[in-house]
Amino acid sequence: MCLWVFSASNPMDDFVEEIGDSTPGENAEISSECSRKPPQIGAFFSAHEKDTTSLLSVSISAQDFQSLEIGKDTREATEVSSPRGVLDDGLRCLDLETSSSKTSTSCSETQLVSGNSSRWKGFFRFWKQQSMRRLSSFPPLGVPKLSRRKSNRETHVPISDSTTDYSNCYFKPTWKNFTISELQKATNNFSPENIIGKGGYAEVYKGSLENGQLVAIKMLTQGTADERTNSFLSELGIIVHVDHPNTAKLIGVGAEGGMYLVLQLSSHGSLETLLHGSKEKLSWDVRYKIATGAATGLEYLHERCQRRIIHRDIKAANVLLTDDFEPQICDFGLAMWLPDKLTHHTVSNLEGTFGYLAPEYCTHGIVDEKTDVYAFGVLLLELITGRSAVNSSQQSLVMWAKPLLEKDDIKELVDPSLNDSYDIKQVRCVAQTAYMCIQHSSVLRPRMTQVLDLLKGKEMQSESMKVLHKSLIRRTYSVELFDAEEYNATRYLNDLTQHKKLALDF
Numbered sequence: 074m075c076l077w078v079f080s081a082s083n084p085m086d087d088f089v090e091e092i093g094d095s096t097p098g099e100n101a102e103i104s105s106e107c108s109r110k111p112p113q114i115g116a117f118f119s120a121h122e123k124d125t126t127s128l129l130s131v132s133i134s135a136q137d138f139q140s141l142e143i144g145k146d147t148r149e150a151t152e153v154s155s156p157r158g159v160l161d162d163g164l165r166c167l168d169l170e171t172s173s174s175k176t177s178t179s180c181s182e183t184q185l186v187s188g189n190s191s192r193w194k195g196f197f198r199f200w201k202q203q204s205m206r207r208l209s210s211f212p213p214l215g216v217p218k219l220s221r222r223k224s225n226r227e228t229h230v231p232i233s234d235s236t237t238d239y240s241n242c243y244f245k246p247t248w249k250n251f252t253i254s255e256l257q258k259a260t261n262n263f264s265p266e267n268i269i270g271k272g273g274y275a276e277v278y279k280g281s282l283e284n285g286q287l288v289a290i291k292m293l294t295q296g297t298a299d300e301r302t303n304s305f306l307s308e309l310g311i312i313v314h315v316d317h318p319n320t321a322k323l324i325g326v327g328a329e330g331g332m333y334l335v336l337q338l339s340s341h342g343s344l345e346t347l348l349h350g351s352k353e354k355l356s357w358d359v360r361y362k363i364a365t366g367a368a369t370g371l372e373y374l375h376e377r378c379q380r381r382i383i384h385r386d387i388k389a390a391n392v393l394l395t396d397d398f399e400p401q402i403c404d405f406g407l408a409m410w411l412p413d414k415l416t417h418h419t420v421s422n423l424e425g426t427f428g429y430l431a432p433e434y435c436t437h438g439i440v441d442e443k444t445d446v447y448a449f450g451v452l453l454l455e456l457i458t459g460r461s462a463v464n465s466s467q468q469s470l471v472m473w474a475k476p477l478l479e480k481d482d483i484k485e486l487v488d489p490s491l492n493d494s495y496d497i498k499q500v501r502c503v504a505q506t507a508y509m510c511i512q513h514s515s516v517l518r519p520r521m522t523q524v525l526d527l528l529k530g531k532e533m534q535s536e537s538m539k540v541l542h543k544s545l546i547r548r549t550y551s552v553e554l555f556d557a558e559e560y561n562a563t564r565y566l567n568d569l570t571q572h573k574k575l576a577l578d579f
């Protein structure tokens with residue numbers, strides 16, 4: 074396996090070092106060192122340029138924009154793999170450019186990396202100018218337009234050096250810019266009765282637009298203005314980029330008097346509510362549909378989307394269900410891009426949800442597709458067992474289910490409320506898939522394409538599945554020992570408790 078590690082002893086020195094073949098144990102050591110290092114700045118600016126352009130049509134009031142400006146001090150810690158990081162870098166380049174004739178090292182490095190940087194400077198200058206002019210909403214005809222991409226490989230970069238030359242902008246946004254009065258009208262003035270969900274960052278209201286369309290309006294409520302702006306831009310940057318039947322759909326945004334995302338309403342709400350908070354129990358057929366649909370959505374994010382996206386908060390509360398129980402992955406607030414060249418990214422802040430956090434993320438802050446795969450394995454266990462990821466006595470579902478999975482004790486695993494009405498073959502497939510997804514060692518977890526094969530009982534048809542299967546069977550004594558020593562059950566629970574305590578203290 075090839076591991077790429079960022080060296081960041083000086084955050085300005087962006088370079089990637091190939092470490093070479095390494096065992097999981099070696100990976101852990103190297104990554105541990107990485108996780109203490111600051112995130113890279115500006116290195117992947119060019120990799121995100123297409124996505125950043127999506128933000129062109131978002132109107133940000135001058136006040137909101139000031140929040141971005143005030144947030145400069147915290148930018149050093151911003152992950153460049155997030156759309157927010159990309160945006161911040163661009164703005165910083167612009168600030169430095171306008172305030173000083175000297176160009177900072179990070180900016181010049183950004184320019185070195187990005188062959189099109191001058192166009193990007195143009196874009197940010199343009200965007201900043203528009204915001205400074207207090208354009209609370211772009212008039213439809215004034216919106217700079219870029220064409221929507223036609224294929225995965227096509228790029229339409231809209232910005233030329235002539236900073237406000239609208240004729241060079243081909244972007245045609247597909248979402249609407251809502252005024253605050255439109256949103257108030259849709260939600261009966263944000264009546265508490267219209268609240269359909271609450272998360273750690275937002276309240277979500279059911280709304281009805283003038284044309285009768287039902288929507289979910291996500292109003293960011295938590296954190297400082299700065300944090301809200303960052304979170305809004307991060308989520309927006311990702312959600313405008315994704316387009317799949319199994320991901321949430323954006324209808325519009327509102328940036329007047331707050332920050333709002335207007336989403337297509339998923340009439341059945343979240344899987345969490347249906348699975349754990351409803352008297353009516355989901356049938357096995359619906360659960361299996363949700364398992365395969367959510368896997369398809371996550372596979373799209375990881376492998377089929379134009380840029381690889383790591384969701385970082387896969388959980389039952391972030392899977393919405395449409396009229397016909399089609400699952401849609403939502404809440405891209407923590408999502409980040411993983412540039413093609415990299416196998417993983419390390420983060421310094423532990424974010425996510427207890428019970429779904431992969432061991433390597435807890436210990437080393439490593440984020441890659443496999444951290445999502447682990448969380449997806451927990452979600453599969455919830456579907457089979459009907460139990461929550463962490464119960465009221467803080468018992469982890471993984472710890473409870475693992476011995477039963479190893480004994481293939483399906484009867485004990487399955488949600489008793491299903492009353493034996495389930496397809497045993499399907500349950501076995503889902504259970505085996507979950508087992509592989511929750512492996513301690515991330516290299517032993519399948520990729521999402523393999524997860525899909527496994528869920529459909531096709532594992533032996535695919536070559537890569539056979540390899541993975543063999544590697545699982547051939548787990549050597551030393552690998553087992555590594556897992557046991559590196560991250561045993563007790564330590565996992567200790568970590569969970571510690572993180573929870575820290576979160577509460579904070």
Ligand SMILES: Nc1ncnc2c1ncn2[C@@H]1O[C@H](COP(=O)(O)OP(=O)(O)OP(=O)(O)O)[C@@H](O)[C@H]1O
Nearest residue numbers: 270271272273274275277289336338339343390404
């Ligand atoms: N499009 C939608 N249709 C129906 N319900 C929705 C929709 N979007 C969100 N919800 C409901 O609102 C809840 C919170 O939404 P969301 O997860 O986006 O908020 P958040 O504050 O970002 O959450 P988190 O704390 O997980 O980061 C969801 O679990 C779901 O119940």
